[in-house]
Amino acid sequence: MKFIKNHLMFILPLMAILLGIEFFLVFDRTTDTYEKGLKEGYTMLVVSKKPVELATFQTLNRHISSSEQIARDGIVSEVAKGVGKSTSAAIIKALPYFYNLGLDAYLKSSELETIKKDLKSDTNIKRVETFGGSYNSSYRLFAFIKFTLKLFIVFMTVVSLFLIIKQMEIWKYAHKERMRVMEIFGAPLMLRSGILFKVAFVDAILASILVSALFLYVKFYWAAQSGIDMMVENQEVLFRVTDMGILLGSSLLIVIVAVYSVVFSNKGVEE
Amino acid sequence: MSNVIHASNLTLSYDNGEKQIIKDANFSIKKGEFVFITGPSGSGKSTLLKSLYGQLKPTEGDLVVGGLNLTNIRQRKLQELRTHMGIIFQDYKLVNEWTVAKNVVLPLMIAGYSTEIQDTQARRLLKHVKLSEHADKYPLELSGGEQQRVGVARALAKNPVVILADEPTGNLDDYSSNVIWDLMENACQQLDTTVLVVTHKIPTIFSLPYRHFIIESKGVYEVH
Ligand SMILES: Nc1ncnc2c1ncn2[C@@H]1O[C@H](COP(=O)(O)OP(=O)(O)OP(=O)(O)O)[C@@H](O)[C@H]1O
């Protein structure tokens, strides 16, 4: 019982760190798609007197990644319903050109203002419409969530690391007598603390497996049944095989740091 | 014959030199000698022994053990030196979560011997101290006298150059004490091991010639 408790006290904080790391990875990936989605979904509306090439837009501002002309015929036919053919031709002639401009990144509203100004510097361009208001608030919320999550993960990692080191100290205390006897008979540090390394490695592997299993479960069972669009759409990026390696590597690194910090904190156990 | 231990102007103290225990001691001990160290309680017998296995660095003077000066020895060298020592304590200092057999071969384990060698040596050593039937027991299942025989067997495991014992019979009755003395005499005689024993009572039945040091008022004196 005590044995299980001792291990849990080590595995749980380690799992907390690993969960944090995995959340971080998944969050980065899903928001990457989200960011891309926002970017691709977002366009500026430009009204110009004459046709403008994409290259021309791009010389005005390098953030413009695509331009799509809105079909004028459609507009005209809507406006000029029931009007004679010659009149509609006249309307077409008088009608300016409309473009949807795509941007290459998720930009702040101040940057959007710059683009607007840059575009307007061309006399050919009559109007530029951005949707700055809603764009700005969703971007801010997005940045805030991202920042909070990162802060939380860092905080949790630090707290968990302390717990891990505390548990290591308890172990070291439990093995103090044996380590001392071994020291008297000339055992080098590595041999003396071998048991700590062994237990820590086993727990590191266990924690990695548990966290991987949890995410695999979420990916293959829960995500599909959750009915949450975001989960269903991003099922593929929820957990990747390489993540298992990252988790195992991180947990081994953490336990090595923890064991070393405890073992070297007080080299020769004095009487 | 060469000196296994040589102390010149040896000063030992605790608390960064503030608490002086032994001052300007000079003595040499040769290979194969059997030495008793006596003295009043608190005189520094255990302290001297601690310095001999490198647990306490000399404050001043030189202390050479097995050709190595312990005043400025490196950790690695000290570890190696300790693998040539057999140390025996009044409170046995066995590892209670290990079996008797495993305790006995600790020095062999540290030296990196294979488990086969460890097993055969464990059998030999336990037979030597008449504990063969207790090999798979744990130390706390044995009597004090039996535990100390495990301690002696462990000290002898790697044929040490020197055996250091701090009141090895301090907790034992006369019968068990005599068994321990016998084993130590034996090691000295058969294996030419140097033996230093701190005790408050030199055994009455002791067949080997021996030297006797007394520690008193910070000095180490030989009784002739
Ligand atoms: N780690 C220590 N720190 C400070 N003082 C110590 C320490 N160990 C021992 N002493 C002191 O050093 C003196 C000598 O102690 P030591 O244990 O060597 O005596 P001893 O001769 O072995 O006594 P005993 O016969 O009772 O075992 C004592 O006054 C003791 O209080």
Ligand SMILES: [Mg+2]
């Ligand atoms: Mg003592």
